[in-house]
Amino acid sequence: MKTNERPTYSQIAIHAGVSEATVSRVLNGDLKVHPERASRVHAAVEALGYKKNRAATALASGRTGLIAVVIDDDLSVFADPFWATVSSGISRVLLENELQTLLMVASVDKADGPVAHYLEGGEVDGAIFFQLHKHALVRRLSKQGLPVVIAGSPNSNSELIFADTDNFGGAAQATRHLLSLGCQNVATITGDVEASAGLQRLNGYQQAHREVGKIASKALILQGDYTFESGMRLTAQVLETNPEIDGIFAANDLMALGAIRAIEESGRSVPQDVKVVGFDDSVMATNSKPSLTTIRQDIVGLGAAVAELMIASLNGEIVTPRILKTELVIRESA
Amino acid sequence: MKTNERPTYSQIAIHAGVSEATVSRVLNGDLKVHPERASRVHAAVEALGYKKNRAATALASGRTGLIAVVIDDDLSVFADPFWATVSSGISRVLLENELQTLLMVASVDKADGPVAHYLEGGEVDGAIFFQLHKHALVRRLSKQGLPVVIAGSPNSNSELIFADTDNFGGAAQATRHLLSLGCQNVATITGDVEASAGLQRLNGYQQAHREVGKIASKALILQGDYTFESGMRLTAQVLETNPEIDGIFAANDLMALGAIRAIEESGRSVPQDVKVVGFDDSVMATNSKPSLTTIRQDIVGLGAAVAELMIASLNGEIVTPRILKTELVIRESA
DNA sequence: GGTTTCAGTGAAAGCGGTTTCTCGGATACC
DNA sequence: GGTATCCGAGAAACCGCTTTCACTGAAACC
Incomplete structure (x- = not known):
């Protein structure tokens, strides 16, 4: 295939006048090598344009330098840029730390599918899962000693490591904003609870x-499913039964937009009659009419945080979950 | 780390009563092994729950089983779910073919960055690039014998292998639709030309x-940049200068929505006064008001096509570009 | 029937690193 | 000054699989 004459340890060793063992020590940061020899090695590496062979390293050391990012394809990866953005944050940070991101999109449900097999096969140094509900697989891997980090919160109070947006705080922020504007009856359209x-x-x-x-009030808590349609339908309904409503907090922007549509169709106007706050600060939030007041979360930052947790885990550090602050972005709708 | 007592060839060989060389042959589909011995090997594999060690395979064979998906972070990976969706299509198909997807999000511009280094280092068996303009890197890699596939079309008539949506056909479809509805003056808002x-x-x-x-007419060709804002601004302008316009084809949905907004703000209505067609069939297309007539492209299918081309390339087959058909989705706006 | 092919198989040499083990020399201790 | 320690460095084994090479017995040929 490729006849790339890539240099190996043996060349470096000869060039630097040391043994291969010493080359290895230097390149792995072993401090017990005489500085002068070390610098000779570094010089040789530089001169020959040496680059480690991952496969060989992996075979000999057992560390592959690969981190799996597992995305359940049930997840709305297809509709929502959210996960893609998180992934890019992860990938970037891992790359900076000489780790590669292995993207696995597959059904993870069956804790015995190819993905499980793969992860348990020791082919990766760690695994990152995206917000998942109750997968036994994650627990199992974690127990087996594979570093696992969750992007999003695991819902049981397990010992899993995770990073997540401050959903609680953000929602409170949004609701407080509505209340502070004088809303007396604030409803919410939830996501998947x-x-x-x-x-x-x-x-x-x-x-x-x-x-x-x-x-x-219970009557003001409406169970949506993150779709525009659910936001619109539920709002239309609640406006019938509870016409006193003057504020709505929707658990994402899409539902908020649906809510606005329903409000307007009922002959009311936003924000005069009903104020609406969303969550996410998606593209639509800026361009909708009226533009949407919403909660911004740092999505790339979330990815970065997840990656950092993973790296810390790999280093054997004791890590604790990270919660990322949100920001209220005020626009026209509230 | 893990004391996983994973079986190796030597165990299989003993269990099956053959040599390790034979085990290797069987597991790599070498037909010259006596069927009976082969089945003994398969039985042993089954019995011992054997799974190949990738690192060892990679080291010995030079094939890593990894395909890089390179995403330039200039790209709007963050705003547009498009690339994420393509990636998931790619990942799925590769997975089915025992290949792993290595996600690399980084600046690719400097043809000498870590990404380039990595790809040239023989750490992957192939590379998939996302719609890129003129990167020398891609050419170089391709020349070096690394299988390269482009998702989207390279714009010069190079010999690169690619898969893409039928942008030309889709746009023609959209425009024809407008013309067939009786529009006399159809403008277009382009993307990045x-x-x-x-x-x-x-x-x-x-x-x-x-x-x-x-x-x-030249006056009806408006250069947008795929943003809502550009669609809105350009439409507002052109309605001033060319009030006779009664149809608009926007190169994506977001700009189409911007156009609709501008049209309505000018006191006209969609589709009565001006008809609008978008491109992509994004989520917003369904939920906007009026809902958007648009061109649907099979994005997951695009990913799959790209992966299939890559696999064919790896097998040494001669492959030709693939163009995926689009579909006109008629809604309210035209 | 004897010599050539040839297909099937095993032994063994890598692939390119890591890591254990050993050893010589320097330092420390009595 | 002699022995016990320690430290830095090299030799070599090893990680698990692939692949060349040589060899065997059988089929093919004259």
Whole structure:
């Protein structure tokens, strides 16, 4: 195939006048090598344009330099740029640390599929999972000693390491904003409350109410599914049954836009009659009419945080979950 | 780290009563092994739950089983789910073929960065690039014998292998639709015409005009940049200068939505006064008001096609570019 | 029937690193 | 000054699989 005459340790060793063992030590940061010899090695590496062979390193050391990013294809990878953005953040940071990102898009449900097989086969040094519900696989891998980091929160209080946006805080922020604008009856359209993100956003909404001595009425909590359609439908319904509503916090932008549509179709206007806040600060938020007040999360930052946790884990450091702050972006809708 | 007592060839060989060389032959599909011995090997593999060690295979054979997917981070990976979707299509197909997807998000411009280094280092069996303009790197790698496939079209008539949506055909389809609805003055808002996709969509628009004996006036060709804002701004301008316009083909949905906004703000209505067709069939297309008539492209299919081309290349087959058909989705806007 | 092919197989030499083990010399200790 | 320690460095084994090479017995040929 390629007759690339890539130099090997033996060439470096000869060039530097040391043994291969010493070359290895120097290149792996072993401090017990005499500085002068070390610098000779470095010079040789430079001169010959040497680059380590991953396969050989992996075989000899057992470390592959590969981190799997596992995406369940149930996930709406296809509709939502969210995960892609997180991935890019991850990839970038890993790359800076000489690690490669192995992207695995597959059904992870069956804890015995090819993905599981692969991960358990020792082909990667660690695995990053995207917000998943209750996969036994993750636990199992973790128990087996494979460093695992979750992007998003695992919903049980497991010992898994994760990084996540402050869904709770962000939702509270959004709701507080509505309340502070004078809204008396603030409804919420939740996301999937089976998953942690959805639940946390709901909790944040309730928390903001508690802070001002209110209790969010059950009737004002509408279970959506992150789609435009659900936002629109639920809002239309609740406007019928609870016409006193003057504020809505939707767990994502798409549902918020759906809500706005329903509000307008009911003859009311946003933000005069009903104020609306979304979550995500997606592209649509800027361009919608009225533009959407929403909660911005640092998605690339989330990816970076996840990668950093992984790296720390690999280094054997004791790591704790990371929660990323959100930001309220005020536009026209509230 | 892991004391996984994974079986090796030697165990299989003993269990099956053959040599390691024979085990290797069987596992690599060498037909010259006696069927009976072969089945003994397979039985042993089954019994011991054997799984090949990638690193060892890579070291010995020079094939890593890894395909790089290189994404220039200039690209709007962050805003547009398009590339994520393509990636998932790629990853899925590669996985089915025992290949892994290495995701590299980095600046590729400098043909000498870490990415280039990595790809030239023989660490991957092939590389997939996302729609790029004129990178010398791609050519170089290709010349070096590394199988390279482009997702999207390279704009020069190079010998690079690629798969792409039929941008030309789709744009023609869209424009024809407008013309067939009786539009007399159809404008287009282009994407980046420096890149092939943008140019091809413009060409398709012109082709449709030619088919009916018209020539698209220069004044009606507006150079956008795929953003909502550009669609809106350019439309507002052209409505001033060319009020006779009664149809607009935008090179993507976002700009189409921008156009609709501008049209409505000018006091006209869609589709009565001006009809609008977009391109992509994104989520927004369904949910906008009026909903958007647009050109749907099979994005996952594009990913799959790219992966298939890569696999064929790896097998030494002679491959030719693949162009994927588009589909006109008629909704309210035209 | 004897010599050539040839297909099938095993022994063994790598692939390019890492790591253990050993050893010589220098330092420390009594 | 002699022995016990220690440290830095090299030799060599090893990681698990692929592939060349040589060899065997059988089929093919004259």
